Amino acid sequence: MxxxxxxxxxxxxxxxxxxxxxxxxxRYSADIRLPGMHVGRLVHSPYAHAFIKKIDKSRAEALPGVSAVLTWEDIPQVKLNPSVQDWNLHDTRNEIQDMYVISEKARFVGDIVAAVAAIDSATAEEALKLIEVDYEVLPAVFSVEDAMRPGAPLVHDFAKNNVSLSWRFPGSRGNADAALAEANVVVEATARTSKQYTMALEPLSCLAEFAPTGELTVWMPVQRPLTFRKKVAELFGLPESKVNVICEYAGGFFGEAYWSVLPICVALARRAGRPVKLEYSRSETTVNTASREVYVMTGWLGVDRDGILTAVKEKVIVDSGAYFNRSYACTQVHMADFLELYRCPNTLGEAMAVYSNVPMASGFRGYGGPPAFFLLEQLMDMAAEKLGLDPLEFRLRNVKRLGDRGHAFPLETATLDKVIRLGAEKFGWQELRSCKKSEGPLHWGVGMACYYDVSGGQPFERxxxxxxxxxxxxxxxxxxxxxxxxxxxxxxxxxxxxxxxxxxxxxxxxxxxxxxxxxxxxxxxxxxxxxxxxxxxxxxxxxxxxxxxxxxxxxxxxxxxxxxxxxxxxxxxxxxxxxxxxxxxxxxxxxxxxxxxxxxxxxxxxxFPDANPNPVGVVFAELAVDTETGALRVEKLVLVHDIGRAINPMVVEGQLQGGVSMGVGYALFEDACVDPESGVLRGDNYNTYKIPATLDMPELEVVLYEEPTTSGPFGAKGVGMCGVHGIAPAIANALYNAVGVRVFELPMTPERVLAAIRAGNP
Structure with a gap:
């Protein structure tokens, strides 16, 4: 046979x-219970910036049923950055260690000040009330502009003007400034992005237990268990073989900044001498994890008379929030996405990471890409308009070819032109673009946006x-x-x-x-x-x-x-x-x-992966704009994704559909909204932070383009992050097509759209 x-x-x-x-x-981590288990609870700073002058925990420790009370004085003040794998797995030269398990200085509203463990939740909550904290409240900064002003209060003393790091993208090439000066067409724009959170359904939790022989077992939702095992072993002076991290099911990943619950829970269990479970509320989960990276970006494109890109340049400021976390790594990917999607001989990326007194930002689904494509793909449409070209045709003139460099390796397949054409056919691009319609205050428009991504972090992160x-x-x-x-x-x-x-x-x-x-x-x-x-x-x-x-x-x-x-x-x-x-x-x-x-x-x-094929894709959007209210109604999305080979097409489609949902929220309404006076995160729960529901989603068609790549398993490429990338820029370009105005700040709320319409500025 x-x-x-x-x-x-x-x-x-x-x-x-x-x-x-x-x-x-x-059984998820939140479902696990152990005999004799105590409950952990946290004290959070009510101030965005404050020194802890004194903490009196004596009354809490004396409360019957309390087994542990911890402050910064009880935990070694060792600087760390839990997202950094500093053991030959990625380049850490530009990563900054600036966090503590618990610090003597609060740097955002909600920063952890103390922790307790008690026999039950009621006793733990009572113990929190008995901890007396004497704060020295300090001036705070809530935006990168305020943080960089001379004389602004410093979030971290070492960072002058709150700038922790400035660098040039190492993949920059040619002379972008000279090429811009000589270009026939130059377009420029500045964009701002929002503080989007994953809002995964499972709140963050950790259960820690030390065996009588010293072994530590931890149950928590974690996408990198062995990495966390190494980190916690180093922090607590344990052999790695004596640490076991368990996670069979998790209620959502999409990001890495969920470290804080682990070391505090372990420290409580060690002090209490019994199992301790620390479960974050929804608000705690939001504030003490990390948002999507927040950027202020300025981009330039230079184009010759034939519609060929001659220069791509970006300057980006990343608002790290209170801690550096993955500001460098995310922004490296961000600049690679902005500078390297299309063929161009001259590219330049420059970045600056800035501290502020807000919860930290980090990488999750998309990892720098969604902000990059939000700006880049609007610039591509602007350049096409100046050239008198269809935006689709302009992109086709500048797609990369076989052997051109992707993020780090030569392309194994060159499929973006095929993906664009297939998407245009499925969407009916030419027909819809040539038949613009309006009905009273409603105006319809269509837009498109391309993206590309990776199939792993190699060679930068193995x-x-x-x-x-x-x-x-x-x-x-x-x-x-x-x-x-x-x-x-x-x-x-x-x-x-x-x-x-x-x-x-x-x-x-x-x-x-x-x-x-x-x-x-x-x-x-x-x-x-x-x-x-x-x-x-x-x-x-x-x-x-x-x-x-x-x-x-x-x-x-x-x-x-x-x-x-x-x-x-x-x-x-x-x-x-x-x-x-x-x-x-x-x-x-x-x-x-x-x-x-x-x-x-x-x-x-x-x-040991030694290749990294780039999946590419395109999104087409149709929407209606109400010029009296600024409300956007996305009516149709078509996404075509080059998957190489779909091992299970149903799963690939599901991953892309989930990404699209996150992209719709990113484009239209998701923002945690830091209060500009107090630094309080206004959108920290499902009743104050809107995520897309069924009725918010448009008609959606996901199309898989299959052309097996040489290094992938049966030709497969990556997909998990890709669905989110092109949604916001495609919607922004459709908005311009409908009413002739551009919005460069996310989310594109009715207020911002209406203001742009009334200003009448493209």
Whole structure:
């Protein structure tokens, strides 16, 4: 029997473990309870900027039922940056260590001042009231403009004018300023972005327990468990082998700035001498994680008379908030997105990170890309208009070609032109653009925007993978690694890959994945890296396991291993009409029947990514604008994404649909809104921070373009972050097409749109 047709890859299969979720059997970190567990609670600063002159915790410690009270004086004042992997996994020269587990200085409203553990929540809440804090309130700054003014109060003493870091994008090339001076057409604009939060449904929580022998076990939602294990081991002076981080299911990832709950919970458990669970409220989860990076960006494009880009330049200020976190790494990606989407010989990126007294910003879904494309793609439309070109035609003239550089590596496929044309056809671009309509105060318009992204962080941040894979006695295969189920169906995707290579069914693959104990090192999830890097590792391991199986089976069956194949869990000799043996019977015989030592069949394999194919895409938008109110109603979106090969098309579409929803919110209404007088985060809960609901979403068509890439697993590229990228710029360009005005500040609220209409300035 022989067939080259893919049996499992490319099929629309249900998400791995879906039954556990829909029946409520899945256990999230918030569901875990332990005998004798105490409850943690936090004291937060009511001031945006204040020294803690004195804390009296004696009354709280004396309260019956209280097992621990911690302040900055109880925790070593070691500077850290929990997002930095400072052990040869990425370049840390421009990363800043500026955080403490608890600091003697509050730098934003909600900064953590003290922590308690008690027998129950009521006692813990009472203990909080008994902690007396003497604050020295300091002047505060809530915008980068105020923070950079001479004489402004310093958020961190080392940062003059609150500027923590200034740098030039290392990928800049040519002479952008000279090219702009010589260009036939130059366009320039400045844009501001908003403080968007992930608002994942599962609030942040942590449960920590020390065993009598000193081992630490932690349960928390985390997308990089082994990274967190190393960090917490270093912080508390523990051997890494004595720390176990457990996360089987998580109610949403999309970002990395969820560190604060972990060290405080561990410190409480150590002091209390018993398990402690610290669960953030929704407001605490918002304030003590991080928003999307907040930028003030100015961009320039230079174009020759033939409509070819000659210069792309950007100056960007990133509002880090109170702590640096991923300001450098995010902004590096941001500038790569802005400068490198299109072909251009002269590029220049310059950036500056600035502190302010607001909750910190960091990277999540999109990681610098959405702000970059919001400005870049409006500039592309502005340049096209000056040239008298269709925006689509202008982009086609400037797409990259095969072998041009992407973020860091040469393009493995050059598909953006094909994706644009396919999107235009699906959307009806030419027809809709040529037939503008209006009805009273309502005016309709169409717009488009392109994007590109990565399939991992390599070479700047390595996503090395190490995997064990075993053949069980029943003929099924178990994959052993440390990857929580965060909702993106990574487990299902790699199960399809393993099943395809091994000749098994999707249901024949299982996982041991929920804890770090006994697992080989893995860098975790970020940067669209999941299926691309883990998938390649799984394919490598599956290939090695299959070779072991065929070698052992050839001995059992007395045939040449090259003449054997596995199809649907059966061992076949090529060109024979009937299978010789089921994989189940083979495994049973290897362990229990064949004379001599029993044969447990398993492999360990490592994968070190040395490529990074760029997924590309395009978004087309149609909207209606009410010129009397400024209200926007997005009526239709078409997104075409180059996935390389869709391992499970249903999952890829779902990832893009989720990203689109986040993009619609980013474009139209999501903003946590820092109060300019007090620094209080106004939008810290679902009743004050609007995320898109079903009725907010337009008609949406997601189209997958498949042209397998050379380095991907069965040709697949990344997708997880991509759906959010092009939504805001496509809507902004459609707004201009409808009423001839541009909005360069997010979100594009009715007030901002109406102000732009009344000003009448494009």
């Amino acid at each position: 022989s067939s080259t047709e893919l049996r499992v890859v490319g099929k629309r299969l249900p998400a791995y473990g879906a039954e556990n979720k829909v029946t409520g059997a899945a 996503f090395d993978r190490h995997i064990a894979m075993e053949l069980n006695e029943d003929g099924r295969v178990t994959i052993i690694f440390n990857h929580p189920d965060g909702g993106m169906n990574l487990l299902g995707g790699v199960a399809q890959l393993a099943a395809e290579v091994l000749g098994l069914g999707y249901e024949d693959i299982s996982f041991i994945h929920e804890s770090t104990e006994g697992k080989l090192w893995d860098a975790g999830m970020a940067a669209n890296s999941g299926l691309y890097t883990v998938g390649n590792a799984v394919i490598k391991a599956a290939g090695a396991l299959k070779a072991r199986i065929l070698t052992e089976a050839a001995t059992q069956l007395e045939v040449n291993a090259d003449d054997l194949e596995i199809v649907d869990g059966m061992l076949w000799v090529k060109d024979e009409s009937q299978p010789r043996l089921s994989l189940r019977d083979f495994a049973h015989r290897a362990l229990y029947v064949v004379p001599g030592p029993n044969r447990s069949i398993g492999v360990m394999e490592s994968y």
